[in-house]
Amino acid sequence: MKVRKLLSMVVVAAMSVGIIAGCGNSSDKSDSNAGTNSGSGIKGTVSTNGSTSMENVISSLIEAYNEKNPDVTITYDATGSGTGITAASEGTTDIGLSSRHLKEDEKGLTETVIALDGIAVIVNKNNKVDDLTLEQIADIATGKIKNWSEVGGEDSPITVIGREAGSGTRDGFESIVDVADSCVYDQELTSTGAVIAAVSANEYSIGYASLSAVSDEVSAIKVDGVECSEESVLDGTYKIQRPFAMITNDSTDLSNAAKSFMDFAKSEEVQDIITAAGAVPASKQS
């Protein structure tokens, strides 16, 4: 009896392995089918490496690009801007991704800004405060300013609502306002929508969200007197913004595939894709 039990268990195990193997095969097949149907002549692999904040933008760009050029495989390693820039300068990746500008000592590299990330600071509709300086925002985020009366509002406590650790918006806000790792939040929510909903529900609250997501439910405040809008992000007057840039090494030539992907990312045809991914397309500049 025991032997039979054991035997059947082995059979089950063997069968499940078979099922898994079967799945693998079929997916391989469909991949190669897609390959042969391709229209464009470009082939190859492109590796990108860097900023985790750019995940949304890059993933949707890769998806759109692959629809046109199925023979090109583009990989994306979400490691961080610093790692991405290092990888580009060492030549271990084709395109480095950075959500900050290159520093002066990072030489031999070229940055191509494909999009701008504007982060709006939002408050409840009933809040009279509509203009804060960057320092005031930083002090509110770190808990130094605890009452709206300190920044010209009513005498009520401030509730700081932010995003979860690892979120690109949080990383962007904290690095630009220069409060990285020292923010004191009252709520950490997992989506832009949740932040907006929470701010619209709590009269005392302040939060941040991607510019593209801000709706009428909340009011976006001016930062240093500049309203947050696509125009003010593009002309650079709105402070809480950062570039999404592709970093390439000057001393090596890009492969055809990498070049075509970069051209695609810069082109005007991807404006909607970048906007949908929550950023302002740089091709709208000028």
Add this chain to the structure above:
Amino acid sequence: MKVKKTIERIMNGLFFLCGMVAVISVIAITLYMIICGVPAIKEIGIKDFLFGKVWKSTAKEPLYGILPFILTSIYGTIGAVIIGVPIGLFTAIFLAKIANKKVAGVVRPAVELLSGIPSVVYGLIGMVVLVPAIMKVFNLKNGTCLLAAIIVLAIMILPSIVTVSETAILAVPKEYEEASLALGATKIETIFKVTIPAAKSGIATGIVLGIGRAIGEAMAVMMVAGNVPNMPKMFSSVTFLTTVISKEMSYATGFQRDALYSIGLVLFVFIMIINVVLNVFLKGREE
């Protein structure tokens, strides 16, 4: 004849296969949790991991202390039990002993419906109704807190406590109660001194089931607790073991991800312990 036998055999095999799906899943999940969870714990150091008070998974010098989450999960569950068990138990007594058929016919389906409501709906109502209410009643600047999570959890565990306790109370032999009544005890005295003690292992099973549900709940809690990795306080934003995983996993990379797996392992161990306790109670009941 032969065909029949083969069909019998095939069907037997099919049933066996279906039965194995659960076993294989449990084994696979256990192995996976251990393989994915142990390395990060080793690297952080089990003491710093379990007893560290600060969780800063994405800071430049990251800290991975999960004591706030463990304590929050424990406090939250205890709080839910403190509120939920008396209400659940009294509901069960009411249904089994006191309510007339008409009233019970309304209350019982209501309790059963409660167990069918998806947790995200609990969370939503908690977020829209409970959180602002707590803010107003306690005059807080922020309503998302441990208390909100406890109240939501307390309501969520009611059905398992009520249904299991009611069955246990109904299973108490009539003779016990009749004897008590015959000796001159009132109905309420009989319930508290005879019926409940006789049904205690069944009631305990219901409570442990409720604890299992409370400690494993993520969605509803995430929507009302605020999710800041603070040490637990009744009126501050807190993060549970479950919610830290669900909130950070989507963007987690590298070591942060490994650490989240380790939290999953800790949660897994918690739930295993609860299951073992539950089994002990169930066995005690059979004997």
